[in-house]
Amino acid sequence: MTPEFSRRFALDSIGSIPRSVTIEATAQERGAVAARFDLVALDMLTATVTLTASAAGVETVGQFVADAVQTCVVTGDPIPTHLDESFTLRFVDPDVLVSDTDEVELSDDDCDLIAMDNGAVDLGEAVAQTLGLALDPFPRTEAERARTGEGKWVAGNDSGPFSGLKGMLKP
Numbered sequence: 635m636t637p638e639f640s641r642r643f644a645l646d647s648i649g650s651i652p653r654s655v656t657i658e659a660t661a662q663e664r665g666a667v668a669a670r671f672d673l674v675a676l677d678m679l680t681a682t683v684t685l686t687a688s689a690a691g692v693e694t695v696g697q698f699v700a701d702a703v704q705t706c707v708v709t710g711d712p713i714p715t716h717l718d719e720s721f722t723l724r725f726v727d728p729d730v731l732v733s734d735t736d737e738v739e740l741s742d743d744d745c746d747l748i749a750m751d752n753g754a755v756d757l758g759e760a761v762a763q764t765l766g767l768a769l770d771p772f773p774r775t776e777a778e779r780a781r782t783g784e785g786k787w788v789a790g791n792d793s794g795p796f797s798g799l800k801g802m803l804k805p
Contacts, residue, residue, distance in 0.1 A: 638666030641758035643685065645692070645750065652686045657757055671766050674703035674712050681761045691726035691750070698761050704773040711775050719768045723748055725755040 641657045659667065659679040668676040683696030700717045728749040748760055 637756065637759040637762060638670055639663045639679070639758040639762045640756055641761075642751075642754045642756050644754045645687070646753075648685045648687045648692055648755070650687050652684045654682065654684045655757070656680065656682045657761065659758070663758075667762050667765070668702070670762070671769060672705075673769075674705055677701040677703070679761070679765065681757070683757055683761075685755070685757075691724050691730075691747075692755050694721075694723045694725065694755070694757070694760070696721055696723075696757075696761075698764060700765055700768075702765075702769070704770065706775045706778060707772050708774055708778045713773050713775055715770070715773070717765065717768050719764065721764045722746055723760055723764075725750045725760075 639659045643655070657680065659676070664676040664679055667679065668674070678699065678701040680700075681696050681698035683694050686693045697718070697720045700715075702715045702717065704713045704715050705711070706713055723746050725748050728751075730747070730749075748755075748763075
C-alpha cells in the first residue's frame with residue numbers, strides 16, 4: 635500500500651555527509667492525510683529534514699509545519715491548529731525491528747525507529763506519522779476549555795466537574 639504522502643529517498647542517494655531536503659504535501663496528498671487523521675482540513679504540511687547515513691541506519695533530524703482544522707470533541711466546532719514540531723527519527727533495516735520473543739522492552743532510543751522499505755526511506759510517511767502523533771487526540775475549543783476550567787483550578791470557581799459535590803462536605 636502506498637502512503638498518502640510519500641517521499642522516498644533511496645539509500646544509495648544518502649551519504650555520510652548530512653543532506654538537507656524540504657518536502658511539501660500537494661493539495662491531493664493533504665486531503666488524503668486529513669481523511670486518515672479525521673481532520674476537517676489540512677491546509678499546509680511541509681518539512682525540512684537532514685538525512686545522514688550511518689552504520690545504524692539513516693538518521694533524520696527535522697522540523698515540520700502544518701496548518702490543520704480539527705473538530706472539537708464536545709461541540710463539533712472546527713478548531714484551527716498550527717503545529718511547528720521538531721523530530722528525530724532513525725530508519726533501520728526491518729530485521730532490526732523483528733524480535734524472537736513475544737515480549738519487547740523498549741528504551742527511549744528504540745521509540746524513534748522506522749523500518750526502511752526496499753532500500754529506501756519514506757520521509758513523507760514519517761512526517762505524516764509524526765503529524766498524527768502531534769495532533770491533540772481530544773481537541774476542544776478555547777470556549778469549551780474555559781467553561782470547564784480545563785487545566786487550571788481557580789479558587790472560587792464552582793464550575794468544575796466536581797462542583798456538585800461541594801454541598802456534600804460537612805463543616
